[in-house]
Structures are given as C-alpha cells and as structure tokens.
Amino acid sequence: MTDFYQVLDPKGQLLEDTRNQISEETMLKMYGNMVIVRAFDRKSIHLQRQGRMGTYAPFEGQEASQVGSAMALLPGDWLFPTYRDHAASIVHGQSMTRVFLYWMGHMDGSISPSDRHIMPPCVPIATQMVHAVGTAWASKRKGEPHVSLAYFGDGAGSEGDFHEALNMAGVFKTPTIFFCQNNGYAISVPFSQQSASRTVAQRASAYDIPGVRIDGNDIFAVWLTVKAAMERATAGLGPTLIEAVTYRYGAHTTADDPKKYRDQERLAEEWRSERDPVQRLKVYLEQSGLWNEWKETALQTKVAEQIEAALIEAESYPKSQAADMFKHVYEVPSWMVEEQQKDAIVPEGKRGVLA
Amino acid sequence: MTDFYQVLDPKGQLLEDTRNQISEETMLKMYGNMVIVRAFDRKSIHLQRQGRMGTYAPFEGQEASQVGSAMALLPGDWLFPTYRDHAASIVHGQSMTRVFLYWMGHMDGSISPSDRHIMPPCVPIATQMVHAVGTAWASKRKGEPHVSLAYFGDGAGSEGDFHEALNMAGVFKTPTIFFCQNNGYAISVPFSQQSASRTVAQRASAYDIPGVRIDGNDIFAVWLTVKAAMERATAGLGPTLIEAVTYRYGAHTTADDPKKYRDQERLAEEWRSERDPVQRLKVYLEQSGLWNEWKETALQTKVAEQIEAALIEAESYPKSQAADMFKHVYEVPSWMVEEQQKDAIVPEGKRGVLA
C-alpha cells in the first residue's frame, strides 16, 4: 500500500511542503466539499432505506479521490463519472437536487448544468473511457485548453474498453485523464483476483504513457497529481493514468451486502479509523490553525440545510411523466415514437373499455 | 530492431551455442518446413491470380515465426491461427489440401485433422485469443499437459480482446501462449501509429506475466522461446506473451496493394535480402555441412510435387453443395433449417415455373 505518492499522511502530517502549491482557501474548500458529499452520501442511503430513492451506490471513504480530482478541474473540462462518482459531479457543479433525481429514477436526473460538461453517470463498465478520448480529442482539435477526465474502478481495468481507450489516447495524444479509484473491489471480487497485475498504474507502461499510483485518501496527492496531468494534457503531451488507492466503507450498492465477501467490520473499521480522508485533512487544518470546532459546527449545520433544501427541491420537482419517455429519442421524432406516444398517454382507466 | 532475443543472426551465424538444445534433425525439419510453406504460399498467390482461389492472405517473410512456433508444439496442443497462419497450421498437421479448400471458399476448409486441434483461421481480429485461454484452462482442469497457442498480429494488440485474454490468462494461470507476429503493419497502418507503445512485448508487464521480444525471422529463437513458454505453461506458471518481430514481404491479401502505404520495393527488398528467415537457416546448415545444393534440388522437387498433389486433391474434392449450408447449424436441426433446406435444393430451373 505504501508504494504510492502521498503528501498528507494518515495522521494529517505533511510529507512535503505544498504551501505554495495549494492555497489555504483551496484546502478549506476541499474540506468543506468532502464534508458535504459525505453527508449527502449518508442521506442518500437513508432515503433509499425509507423507500424514497432507488438502489444507490455509496462512496463513503472515497471522498478525497473524487473531491480532489474534480476540484482540480476547470469549468470547461469534461467529467465522465460512473454510478459511484456523484461526489465528483457535485464538486464539478452538478446540483445535489439532480443527483437525488437520478437515484429516484427521474428522467431529468442526468442533465448537466448548462455551463459544465458533466456526463450522465456511466453504468456499463469502462465504456465512458473511450468517450473521454473523443471529447478530449475534439477539445484539442478546437484548440480549447480543456481536459476530459474519466473515472473508473479497479474492476473496469479488466474490460477491453479500458485498453482501447488508453491506447487510442496514447496514439492521438488526447488530453484525457484516466482516473481509477482502486477501492479494492469490483462488487465482491478483490483486485487480487480481478487482475493479473499488482497495480492498475503499471498498465500505463503498456502504452508508454505516464502511470501514477497515489494515495487516494490523500486529497493533496490527488489534487496535485490531477493538476500535473492537466498540465501535461493541455501542453499536448497526452493522457495520464492515475490510480488512486482507496476504499469504500460501505456496500457496493444498497442492494449489496459486503459481509458476504469480506470481513466488513474489521476492514471498513480499519480504513475508517486509520486512513480516513476527511479526518486526516481535518487534523491537518486544525493543526494549521485553519479549523476549529466552532467552524465545524457551523459547517455541519450549513451542510445539513443545503442537503435538506436539495431534497425538498428534488421531491417537489415535477414528476416524470409517460410523455417524457418519447422525448429526445431523436431530434425529430420518428412516426413510431409519435404514434406510440398517443397510445401511452391514454389514462389507464380509459383503456380496455372501448366497446 | 536489435533489442530482441536472437540466436541465429541474419548472416546465419549462431550467437549462442544451441547444439544440445536443437537437434540436427529438428534443424533440417525446420528448413524443410519453411521451404514447403513458402512454396505453398507462392503457389496460392498464383492460384488466386488465375481465379482458382479467392482472396488469399500471404505470409512470405514470416516463415520462421510460424514454422518455428508450430514445430515446438506437441500433437495434443491447441493451435489458434489467424487468416495468415496457414504455415503454422500445415506444420502442426493440417493438410495443404484443406488449406487450399479454405481459400477456395469450400465448406470443408476448416476441419482439423482428427488427431490435432487446429482451429479454423480466425477472421475477427483478436477474438481467438480468449478461446485459447478457455481451451488451455480446460486442459489444465483435466490435468492434460497441453498448451494452447494463439497467433495474432501487431494490429490485434489494439483490440479489447487482447487485453481481456492476457488478463484472464494471467489471473487463472492458464497454459496459453500468446504469439504475436509483429510484421510492422495492420494492413496499411504501421505499428508506430497502431500503438502508443514501442513494443508489443512490453504489454506483458501490464499483467505481470513474462513478455519476450524475439527476432521472428530467427527460427531458433522462435522455437526455443516457445519451448520455454510451453514449459512454464505446463508447469502451472501461466501464460507468456511472445512478440516475434518479422515482416510480410507481400501484400496484406491479394486484394491489397502495399505500394499505396509503404515504399514496398525498398522495404520488402531490404527485409528479403538482409533478414530472410529461410536463407539464414540455409546458410547455417550449409556452413554446418548439413545441407548442400544437391539436397536443395531434391527438396524443391519434392515440395513442388507435394503441393501439386494437394492442389489436385483440392480441385477434385467434391464441391460444396447447397445442402452443406444446412448441416451443423445445430446438432439437431431446427424446423427452420429443415424446412428451408427443402426450399434451397429446388433446382434453379424448377423455380418460378409452377403454375
């Protein structure tokens, strides 16, 4: 676990001097973001249990990876999240309201804010990686200084699309950042059984592109590494593969039971108590005199309010309707779509009674 | 080009003493096999030009790679050729007759000899690589000491199936040998544009499996490397990736014109005159007193006769018939197959005249 790049160790001690690289403001923002997304995550699990949301994929434990990487991005950069990367989406500008809507199965749940490029959560594993090659390629062709960052998991590294994406990005030197959160598991399958290789990062050598293995629970390491990759990318030097070593404390999704495949209590507890990303930044900020309990309380209150407001907004958002299903299949609807729409909007009570 | 394993240099000089590793008999067989497959290849191009065969994929220049690797195999080993690896198939026991039939579009062209496992030439790129994981896995489960060897090209290394095959073989330590003939081109695309990496062999490090780059025009290096990979494989140590650097002198297929994408005359001439696999072994054998012009003449005569005999057999083989199309779709034909067969065998003259 130690052969990775780390800046802020688990005890909250700085291993290298980053003061002129990361401003205090940024650090505070990092902390604030991690706190809010963690609260969001817990709220979502709660909502799912109450039946107010569908199956949900939690990310607690992975906050540093997602928040640090997304915070490094600029507004014009393209973000390709998986189903587990709502923290990253929120940080890049997605509203919590919309993320709630997504998990409520609402049709409007994967719309990007119009001044951002936040792609819908990608469900089929690794498929988004090639899209991020394409969007980055287009940015490059247009001369826009933007990167495309694709999130993926350790399991995704086994799919063919991972390979094709890295190779193509390497060949065309697209400004793509491949950001792997190696949380040790693809659902139940541990990385040791997932892959013949010991790390994900080493796979970069198969494409002669840089591969960096970092402590994914160290938000400074994450942020600095992504910043460096962005520089390379926009300088025309091509893609970078980043492997952020992290852990999900909870279940794969709310439909999953991690006790079936790992010593959940011991392992999750160990990660949480020894390597938690939020706690370590908090310790550092406190030690640096940037944070205290008073601020913490204020933040927690604000966060709870924000989440509550987003939830209220989501729950009072106009419900998806049958007619929504027929929109946006094509720019101009086909005759099938038009005609079937008429059939679909017959109220249920009016059916089967024509006689 | 020099950072690869070489035993017999282009001038026919031994770089390492292999006398107790490769018997004289084997060397003579290597030579004989290379001579016959080269003649077969030229004959096939000729037949295609005469319209006696369909589009054909020649391999001249790649004889050492194919012959050396296939000769290393034992009869029970599984061979997965592409459309360009008929030399390997022939050496492993496929009849030239059947290879002719294949390129004549005959339905019986891809039947393996019953005492061998020679798969049909694989057309969709890289897809056979995963089959070779499966057959090897089964051999291992059954406790049979057999390997599965999959041929593929430098272009195939870009496909997702390449990646999935290597990873799975690595995870399950299947006795699979992945034998890449890097002939520098995927049709017109040079390897430098195909891949972000400088070599194919280096990709092995992405799976923590051995990757070996060898002179694919040096049949000794090929044979020894495959033998070593077979030992590893059958000892339960898992797969090996071999990259044999070679060159096809001619067109991708008879439908291709290499002049469109490379300085064909200069390059092919250079490879042929400076690095030919057949010539270098011949020089070595002559210098070792194992070969002379008299033997050469006898061999050439024999080879021509054998090819002629195979061709006669192929051309007098019973023609494929419409009914063949309905066989072997399932073990027990579906009603569609049964019924449509009746329709298909109506003689053309008898159609449309019922009235």
Next chain:
Amino acid sequence: MSRKLSMIQAISEALDQKLADDNRVMLLGEDIGVNGGVFRATEGLFEKYGRERIVDTPLAEAGIIGSAIGLGMNGMIPVVEIQFLAFIYPGFEQIVSHAARMRYRTRGQYHVPMVIRTPFGAGIRGPELHSESVESFFAHVPGLKVVVPSTPFDAKGLLISAIEDPDPVIFLEPTKLYRAFKEEVPEELYRVPIGKARVIREGSHLSIFAWGAMIRVAEEAAQQLERERGWLCEVVDLRSISPLDRDAILASVKKTGRALVVHEAHKTAGMGAEIISIINDEALLYLKAPVKRVTGYDVPVPQFAIEDDYLPTVARVKQGIVETIQY
C-alpha cells in the same frame, strides 16, 4: 417429491444438480462465487464445488464468454452468468461470430455446449441498462437457442435442458419473477424441452402469445376479460424464443382466429413481428382481425420512475384484446 420454490431457487437448484451430476459443468461470472451472485442464483455453490468450478471472473464479458467458448470446445460445459442482459454486449461478438458458428465452421468437429444465463426485463426499479429485453437480437442468429422461463418449474426444467443441450443457449431470466411467487418444483432432475410452448390457459376467442414476466400480465388481462365480458382468451407461454414453437402458435390461432403478442422488448423488429409473420405465412386465412402487438415502445427503456409506463400493462393488453375482438 416436490416443494414450493421461487424461480431463483429453482434456478439455483438446477445449477446445483447439474454440477453434482456432471463434473464438466463449470459456472463462470462476475460475483457468482463467494458472493453467490448479485441475485443469489449461485448461493452456496462456491462452498460446495470450489473455486475450480464456480469461478469468479474478472470484469470482462468478452473474456468470460470467449474463454467459455474455449472451455466448451475442450470438454467442459460452461454456464456463464452475465450480471444483466445489457452487459452481454461486450461479449456480443464472441456470441455471434464464434459461439453460434463453431459447430458450423468445423463441420461438427467442435461445438460449444455453453449456456449464458442472464436476468432481463424491467419492472424492478433498476438503474439504466438494467431492464433491457433484446431477445430478438439472439433469435436472429442461427446457431443459438433462446429460452425464457416464466415459472419456477419451467426455469429448472429448461435450465437443465439448456445445460444438457450441445449447442449454445441464451437463457433469459425475467428478473421481476425471480422472487415473485413460489410453486411446486420436483426435487429430481427433470427436463422441459427447448422449442416447446405451453398453453397455460385455454380459450376460444383470442390467442395471447407471451413469455417471461409478460405471462402474468397476459393471464391477468385474460382473467379480467373473462369475468367482465365472458371472453375466453387462450394464453400461450412460448418459453422458447428460438426456435419458436410454430405448431403451437398455429394450432392456437387457427382455433381462435385472433391473436395478440405481448412483449417487453421494443416493438420494431421485436419477436412480435416474427410471430405475426409465422401466422401470416401459414394461417392468414384464419385471421378475423390483424394480430395485435402490445409491447414496449420504440424508445430506450426509460429511467425507473416511468418504467411502468413503458411496460405493457394489464390495461394495455385488455385494450388490445378488445380492439382485436371488436375489429
């Protein structure tokens, strides 16, 4: 002897019994080992048969299906689980260009006795791409068989037939029915033949052809219309999508003169069209009205908040029946 089992239990039992029965049977898939499968179809099998036979694979569908092809060619009987139907696409080439053709290309020398099991269909409030029903893709591929059970009994018997079938079988399990109800399932190994439909409700006014989760919708509609109007609709569970049981289709429609197909899949180029064509070919003159299709719409399966609006409902089926009978 028999006891009441849910469909998932019946599937699990079929796997267990075939594993016990035939040492060549191997299960491959993501999370099927220690975890017992995301729907628990393989629960307990890892402990019983070990990691050699119950294989947690890497996340690589082409790799899984492709290596299963190799396993099958070399003497094993691979039973692959794909986590959800849409995740079969990365392995589509392996299925279409290899599994379906290996027997053909080698003139019977090699064959692929593989089963690919996968949950399919909507109605479980799943996220995107967890609710597809694209059975017609596979029905268009010669060399494959496609099977869909709608009851625990059929699930066990059809799965055993599929595993024993020497050719590749796509075995589609209606996710919605996994735990929907239990029924008596015999303890022993038994087979339900592939290619045979089952009339689950006799009738004379109209024939409903359906499969999987739509059977329950069809039955309910039929029952209601019997109560409400005295119409007797015959409900035929096709069970095999490829090959279709043409004789059963024709026998029913020749009797009733009216027919309706219900499927979750998109209407255009779905299996409803093929069933209509079979009727057109051989029973056109028996038809008193056009054959109706009540199907999923020609739109991507929507997010789950409105998936019920996408799916054929009892009301839509009833409306279709009324229109067909009063044509």
Next chain:
Amino acid sequence: MSRKLSMIQAISEALDQKLADDNRVMLLGEDIGVNGGVFRATEGLFEKYGRERIVDTPLAEAGIIGSAIGLGMNGMIPVVEIQFLAFIYPGFEQIVSHAARMRYRTRGQYHVPMVIRTPFGAGIRGPELHSESVESFFAHVPGLKVVVPSTPFDAKGLLISAIEDPDPVIFLEPTKLYRAFKEEVPEELYRVPIGKARVIREGSHLSIFAWGAMIRVAEEAAQQLERERGWLCEVVDLRSISPLDRDAILASVKKTGRALVVHEAHKTAGMGAEIISIINDEALLYLKAPVKRVTGYDVPVPQFAIEDDYLPTVARVKQGIVETIQY
C-alpha cells in the same frame, strides 16, 4: 451538372463534399487514410484534408466508435468506417448503450451526430464474416437510424443526409453494388431524405419490398415475369430500414393486395417480419395472399463457394411471386 459514377465514387464524393463543406466533419477508421480504405471510399481524402480529419485509427472498433461518440458530443461530426459489417460487433455496446441513448439520457443536451458507414452483404466471394446483413439488429434500437442505398445517386444523397442528421445513422453499403454499375450523379451537394422509400417500378399485381443489392434481384424477377406472364410487379426500394416508410409500404400493398419482401439477412427476426407486421397492422384486409419472404436462410452465411445458394436469387423471387399471385 452530373456525370456517371459508381456507388463507391458517389460515396467518396459525398464524403469529399461534406469535408469541404463543414470543417467539423472528420473521418475515422482502419486503413482509410494513406491507403484510401479497403474499398477505396476515402481515396485521395487524406492528401486533401490531412491526418487531423482523415484519421487512420488503431484496430479497435469499440475505441473508434466510442471516441467518435465523444467527438460528436463535443462538436465534431464523426463519420466512421467499419471495414466490414461483422467487425462492428466489438463496438456494438458503444452503439446500443451509448450512441443511441446519449440524446435521451441527457434530455437533448448532448447528441451524437455520427455516421457509421460499413460495407455489408454477400456476393463478393469474401471470406468468413465478410458477408453479413444484420440490419435488423440496428432497427431494433431506438435512437438509431439505418439506411441502405441501392444506387449511386441515392448513395450520395443519403450519405449527405446522414452526415447532416443530428442523430446516429448506421449507413450500410451493399458491397456488391460498389462497382456494379454507374449512373448519373449530380455534382452538387444534394440530399435524399432518410425515411422515404422510392418506387422504382410501378405495378399492380404485387409489391416487392427490398433494399440494397436485392433491388437488382427484385427488378430482374419483376421484368422477367412481366415478359413471361404479363404480370406487373411494383418494386419498392425501402432505402431506410429505420424508420421504415410505412406510408409507402401501405400505399403499395393497398394497391396490389399482394406483397413479397426480399432480403439477404436471415429470415427469422429479420426486417421482413417487421414489414409483414406493418402490413398486418394496417392493411390486412387488403391482402389476397400471405406476404411472402424470400430471404437468406436461417444458417450462418456459408463459405463463398455456396454463398449464391444462400442468397435470394431471381429464380427464388420469381417462385415467391408465382406462389403469391397464384395463392
């Protein structure tokens, strides 16, 4: 002004003109650059537009199609060449799960103005998997359009429409027709609308629906039967497989009362079934006989020595017509 061009020349010209017309257009594919494409569709374009716009890609169809999706979402108009239709399968997931759904998932915010061109169909003595016609796969996927030209004129006009279409279009080029004949093709940019069939031969006795290389077979059969028996068969070139031109199908069959579909694809779950179903839905009572399907068989496309036996022939079409008219 116009000159006589072959279909491949017309395609090449459409690409050239759209490249000149719109800087966002980019071509991607294997061997399309320096080599000009294995069928020479892109000959000369690399020299003219450079490596930024005419891109020789690695051999990776998921990578090509997937990155084209990204290119399309970010302002480019990617035109992908897949070397032969069967080699689209590695990219099948990208097409079905992404290209077809991006507009839908993002509620119109992003869309994929991509064209995937690929030669398809048999009859050129190609090796295995060089002769597939699986258009119904794509027709079953909402969000895609599927187009097949049968003449140089249509090829140019449809390809221009496809490139200008804001949604993903699968553009299937009948390999057999690439150089089969030449016809007058206007020099300027013009459009042939997607979704519109063309009646290429009027008739009153029977309607033949076909597309691609089968048009010539259908026409020949129609001509022979006119000569031999005085029957006038209407031949309708559907041109768009998705969406089908329902109005044209119905108009023709309501006039003739008899119909026959010809396609190279396998019969079961092929587009013939969908066409029959459209007729069943809306014109059943006009039918004087079952609609006939003359199609490829439900077997893998065989090796080329007997591919002609697999394909619908003039004789088979004629037999189908006779059977339908004399039903």
